Amino acid sequence: MDAAWDALAAIYPSAQIVILGPAPQVLPVEAATARIDRDLAGAAAARGWWYVSPIDEQWITPANYTDVIDTGAGRDHPPQLGTATSPSGWPRRSRPYAVIPSIGTPP
Numbered sequence: 001m002d003a004a005w006d007a008l009a010a011i012y013p014s015a016q017i018v019i020l021g022p023a024p025q026v027l028p029v030e031a032a033t034a035r036i037d038r039d040l041a042g043a044a045a046a047r048g049w050w051y052v053s054p055i056d057e058q059w060i061t062p063a064n065y066t067d068v069i070d071t072g073a074g075r076d077h078p079p080q081l082g083t084a085t086s087p088s089g090w091p092r093r094s095r096p097y098a099v100i101p102s103i104g105t106p107p
Contacts, residue, residue, distance in 0.1 A: 019044040023054035
C-alpha cells in the first residue's frame with residue numbers, strides 16, 4: 001500500500017487525495033474489516049489525506065443490507081449492477097464533501 005500511495009502522491013503532488021475505506025460485506029462488521037478500516041484511516045491521517053469510512057458512516061445497515069449486498073452462496077458482495085447504479089437504500093450525496101464527516105475539514 002505504501003508504494004502505491006507514494007506513487008500516487010508523486011504523480012499528483014498537488015492533489016487532495018481521498019481514501020475510501022472498505023464497506024462491510026456482512027453484518028455485523030467482521031473484526032478483520034474493522035481493522036483494515038482503522039489501519040487505512042491511520043495511514044491516510046499520517047499523510048494528511050482525507051479518509052471516508054463506509055463503516056463509520058453506516059453506508060450498509062440492516063435496513064438496506066439486502067438491497068445493496070448479494071447474499072447468494074459464496075457472494076456477500078454488492079451485486080454486479082449495484083456497483084454501477086445506486087440501488088434503493090444506497091447512500092447518495094447530493095453534493096461533494098466539503099467536510100469529510102469521519103475526519104473533519106480538509107487537511
